[in-house]
Amino acid sequence: xxQIDNYPRKQKPPVKQDVKLNTKAGGSFADRLKAYRDQHAxxxxxxxxxxxxxxxxxxxxxxxxxxxxALASGFYLVVINLQxxxxxxxxxxxxxxxxxxxxxxxxxxxxxxxxxxxPNVQDVNVVTKQQAMNEFKRFSGFGExxxxxxxxxxxxxxxxxxxxxxxxxxxxxxxxEDFKKSTEVDFAQMxxxxxxxxxxxVRTARLAAISLAILLGMAVFFIAGNTxxxxxxxxxxxxxxxxxxxxxxxxxxxxxxxxxxxxGFLSGVAAWFIVTAMMLILRPSVENLSGLYEGSFHLLxxxxxxxxxxxxxxxxLAVVGSWLVLHFQIRRLQPE
Amino acid sequence: MLKFENxxxxxxxxxxxxxxxxxxxxRGEIAFLTGHSGAGKSTLLKLIGLMERTTRGEIxxxxxxxxxxKERHVPYIRRKMGFIYQDYKLLQDRTVFxxxxxxxxxxxxxxxxxxxxxxxxxxxxxxxxxxxxxPLGLSGGEQQRVGIARAVVNKPPFxxxxxxxxxxxxxxxxxxxxxxxxxQNVGVTILIASHDISLIERMRHxxxxxxxxxxxxx
Numbered sequence: 001x002x003q004i005d006n007y008p009r010k011q012k013p014p015v016k017q018d019v020k021l022n023t024k025a026g027g028s029f030a031d032r033l034k035a036y037r038d039q040h041a042x043x044x045x046x047x048x049x050x051x052x053x054x055x056x057x058x059x060x061x062x063x064x065x066x067x068x069x070a071l072a073s074g075f076y077l078v079v080i081n082l083q084x085x086x087x088x089x090x091x092x093x094x095x096x097x098x099x100x101x102x103x104x105x106x107x108x109x110x111x112x113x114x115x116x117x118x119p120n121v122q123d124v125n126v127v128t129k130q131q132a133m134n135e136f137k138r139f140s141g142f143g144e145x146x147x148x149x150x151x152x153x154x155x156x157x158x159x160x161x162x163x164x165x166x167x168x169x170x171x172x173x174x175x176x177e178d179f180k181k182s183t184e185v186d187f188a189q190m191x192x193x194x195x196x197x198x199x200x201x202v203r204t205a206r207l208a209a210i211s212l213a214i215l216l217g218m219a220v221f222f223i224a225g226n227t228x229x230x231x232x233x234x235x236x237x238x239x240x241x242x243x244x245x246x247x248x249x250x251x252x253x254x255x256x257x258x259x260x261x262x263x264g265f266l267s268g269v270a271a272w273f274i275v276t277a278m279m280l281i282l283r284p285s286v287e288n289l290s291g292l293y294e295g296s297f298h299l300l301x302x303x304x305x306x307x308x309x310x311x312x313x314x315x316x317l318a319v320v321g322s323w324l325v326l327h328f329q330i331r332r333l334q335p336e
Numbered sequence: 337m338l339k340f341e342n343x344x345x346x347x348x349x350x351x352x353x354x355x356x357x358x359x360x361x362x363r364g365e366i367a368f369l370t371g372h373s374g375a376g377k378s379t380l381l382k383l384i385g386l387m388e389r390t391t392r393g394e395i396x397x398x399x400x401x402x403x404x405x406k407e408r409h410v411p412y413i414r415r416k417m418g419f420i421y422q423d424y425k426l427l428q429d430r431t432v433f434x435x436x437x438x439x440x441x442x443x444x445x446x447x448x449x450x451x452x453x454x455x456x457x458x459x460x461x462x463x464x465x466x467x468x469x470x471p472l473g474l475s476g477g478e479q480q481r482v483g484i485a486r487a488v489v490n491k492p493p494f495x496x497x498x499x500x501x502x503x504x505x506x507x508x509x510x511x512x513x514x515x516x517x518x519x520q521n522v523g524v525t526i527l528i529a530s531h532d533i534s535l536i537e538r539m540r541h542x543x544x545x546x547x548x549x550x551x552x553x554x
Binding site for chain 2: 031
């Protein structure tokens with residue numbers, strides 16, 4: 001063993017009552033800054049390495065979190081699409097009168113004329129059975145199947161557009177009730193009510209999506225926290241030894257926070273892929289359906305901003321969940 | 337270097353574990369701390385390491401009174417001392433180099449400085465060339481020397497050793513004690529808790545003997 005000859009023999013200042021925090025290591029400011037940066041980089045990558053070193057556990061954790069995030073964000077995307085669908089619908093106050101089957105075309109036209117004389121009506125349009133059939137054939141794709149039917153099952157429809165002046169709901173409903181009473185009409189419907197109902201349904205779905213997102217966000221928060229708790233438990237010996245040689249709590253927390261960061265971020269990425277894959281599967285059938293309604297409806301995917309928000313929220317939730325657990329658990333671990 | 341002034345320690349619901357303990361270790365002094373089990377040895381060490389706080393009295397280390405030390409200051413105080421344990425307390429999944437480097441990494445030393453100092457510390461304890469080994473692949477004496485290298489790598493002015501030779505045969509114990517004396521020669525203060533009466537008698541250093549929480553011999 002070698003003789004030690006360069007051990008420091010620095011003169012220490014006399015007794016001081018205030019606490020001197022010698023937080024500085026040796027070297028220039030630039031050196032220390034570099035060491036600090038290196039420490040962060042080291043934590044960032046070693047925590048990722050640690051996750052890969054336990055692929056089974058990591059996959060399980062990230063899968064559970066990704067499913068929760070995918071559920072919330074997928075539902076959100078569905079609502080966004082529904083909103084797009086209904087916002088395109090003008091709140092038109094058109095009334096459709098479906099006539100009784102036994103009413104002839106001539107009778108229908110005469111009835112339409114009577115209606116057009118009503119001071120509250122602006123315009124009337126008769127859609128005959130044949131017209132309805134042609135339209136249906138053209139857009140439904142069931143043309144050949146319909147040929148097989150002996151009788152045209154579609155009713156004659158009279159589309160009534162009330163005067164613009166007639167805006168109050170009560171007056172419109174009154175008009176609708178009048179039509180319902182006439183013997184020719186089998187069934188009368190105001191489009192406005194239909195649109196309103198749909199829009200209110202979308203609003204409800206939106207609220208449901210928000211509540212679901214909050215609940216599943218909490219799940220992500222707790223799953224991340226629990227993952228970190230287990231990690232702390234696994235590495236408590238290391239934590240105690242680090243404390244023994246003078247590690248601050250923030251030094252000890254750092255790699256765990258990066259672990260939280262990674263599981264949050266990776267879950268967000270996985271969730272994005274899950275939802276996008278589901279939307280891709282849905283797309284052909286949705287666009288087919290849209291075609292049936294003469295619609296120009298295109299499925300909305302996550303925008304760049306939404307993707308950023310998704311990744312940001314999942315990462316933030318996981319980091320905050322981890323931090324909270326670390327804050328309480330690291331303090332409790334003390335060397336003996 | 338280390339001063340105890342009328343220190344009392346009582347855990348809630350028990351009698352005093354330490355009663356009116358006062359002593360003063362000077363810079364570059366080696367002292368043995370001894371006493372029957374339950375005499376308060378480990379409590380005294382915990383007070384120095386700030387794992388426990390005094391109930392009454394004052395401890396001053398290197399000019400710093402513990403009374404004013406808050407929880408967040410504790411890590412910085414601990415950097416002034418090196419701990420050596422009977423069971424070494426090494427990280428089994430890290431190499432010898434990483435184990436010894438830990439205090440320096442914690443203090444934020446740069447890469448090159450860490451490497452230089454770790455090698456110097458390993459050289460002192462005669463383990464240069466074993467940097468890449470893992471602790472489990474080393475003998476007990478070698479593991480203890482890794483522990484010592486870790487305790488001195490950041491050049492603390494004070495070393496606490498808790499039964500450092502407890503698991504070693506007499507020859508290895510003598511080697512470890514020789515190491516301590518070398519540190520003493522450069523001004524390090526060392527407090528060694530030990531049961532090993534023959535070793536204590538052979539070394540002829542100062543002895544602090546605790547008996548039922550009181551300092552019986554100084």
